[in-house]
Amino acid sequence: MSLVDPIYQVPNDLRDFAEKSVERAHKAFEAFAGAAQKALSSTTDLPIVSPGAKDVGVKALSFAEANVNAAFDLAQKLVKAKDPQQVFQLQAEYVKSQLATLQDQTKELGAAIQRSTTINS
Known part of the structure; x- marks a missing residue:
């Protein structure tokens, strides 16, 4: 006997489709992020990009x-x-975790920005 209410059951085909869609989207994002990292790392050759600015970009x-x-x-x-x-x-666990993560990231990014402006002054 299943404890799951049959009204809320998702057909297996739909669940499989959703899982595969999430995986494909994740792979697409990873490819995009890899290209962005490559582009960001190529800025070291540009004299107008300071090391502090690059650090902020990498961190962001x-x-x-x-x-x-x-x-x-x-x-x-x-x-x-x-x-x-x-x-x-x-969803509740995710929101709680992300709020803490975003708070930490904001502090760290703020410190990196502060360092980059201090270095460039």
């Missing part, structure tokens, strides 16, 4: 990647959720 890109990866992790978990309660629990 790293944070963006981490945040998008966290969202993809959530999406993969949501696709596998058994019922609405689990969906709400996963």
